[in-house]
Amino acid sequence: MTIATHIAAATFAYPEVDTDTRARLSAAWRGIEPDGATFVLNTCLRTEVVVAGDVEHLHDRLMDLFDGSPDLGAAKIRQGEAAVEHLFRVVSGLESPIRGEQEILTQYRQTLYDASERGAVTGIFAKLLETAVAVGRQARETLPDSPHDSMGAVAAQVVGFVERVAVLGSGAMATSVVRALQGLPAPPAVTVIARSPERVAFDGADVWPFTRAREALEEYPAVISATSAKQRLVESASMSEIMAGRRGPLTLVDMAMPPDFTVEPSPRLRYLDIDDLARMAERKPRIDEADGIVRAAAVGAHHSFVDHHQVGPVIGGLTRQADEIVADVVSRFGGRLSSDRDLAVLRQTAHTVARTLLAAPIAYVKHADRAPEAVDIVADAFGVDG
DSSP states (O other): OOOOOOOEEEEEETTTSOHHHHHHHHHHOOOOOOOSBEEEEEOSSEEEEEESSOHHHHHHHHHHHTTTOGGGGGOEEEEHHHHHHHHHHHHHTTTSSSTTOSHHHHHHHHHHHHHHHHTSBOHHHHHHHHHHHHHHHHHHTTSOOOSOOSHHHHHHHHHOSOSEEEEEOOSHHHHHHHHHHHTSSSOOEEEEEESSGGGOOOTTEEEEEGGGHHHHHHHOSEEEEOOOOSSOSBOHHHHHHHHHHOSSOEEEEEOOSSOSBOOOOOTTEEEEEHHHHHHHHOOOOOOOHHHHHHHHHHHHHHHHHHHHHHHHHHHHHHHHHHHHHHHHHHHHHGGGOSSHHHHHHHHHHHHHHHHHHHHHHHHHHHSTTSOTTHHHHHHHHHTOOO
């Protein structure tokens, strides 16, 4: 007896997949039809697709999700424990340029919540994904504090000492940027530019509508774009016009994916995209306690996922078979008994004998150190198919 017990995942992430490729994939994205077994995490630096299925199923889902994009060949494919461990490392911030960054955990939790609400992930697959949150928190507790604790903090430090900064966007990343700017030794005046300014509020910051974005680009010394737009906010020609009319230099930090701007080289424009920030934030990877925590948790979580599909049906089949035998015995011999009390004793005795006989094989297939073929052997021996 063989039961599908696969986890497969595809990664499109910095630095292996460059900005242009990730931008094209983002443009090709056409949404996810909930099937209970597909999870997608999109951030400015990575896209992670995880499915409860084999690599062939993963490929089919990728073709659907990204409209058959030719850039799908850029994916790093993982299976089984490797796929689970990588996901746990991502959520723990161990795959981020800033080791242990908090933003990725926040993004993951919100994405998982939304996926669960839509029915995109369900059952044991959802439980596996939920385990990553607890693992991420545990791993972070072992990591030292860093002055660069988020990509928002890196962006804030890039703009340096200026009098005012405009932040385009009002979501989680933009909020992180605003907080980081306000935490600088000499914090600038911050203006947040939002699509629905009436719905957002930032302590200590002005809020403008998006119709004033060009004004900020023309007048502010620094602009940080942290939107979730799927198209360019300003094309190259428009940026050239803006730069021609400016009185001073502009630092433009583009954290969006795909990027919000297309720019031409200019001596008065300092442009940095999300990959530039990642390179500034990167530290050499190291092995520490957090890696061991994540590895052990991934092994256990994958084992539980596989057991749910392999062991659960076999145990269920054994217990159903035992219950059927008990019912048959009671039916055959119950008529010879003189009272309901004797019938109850017969039923309980038969039930106890059956479950006692099954205790050893059930304990064996549940044991973590069982032989790989143990489930199939027990299933064949007892004639169950799950």
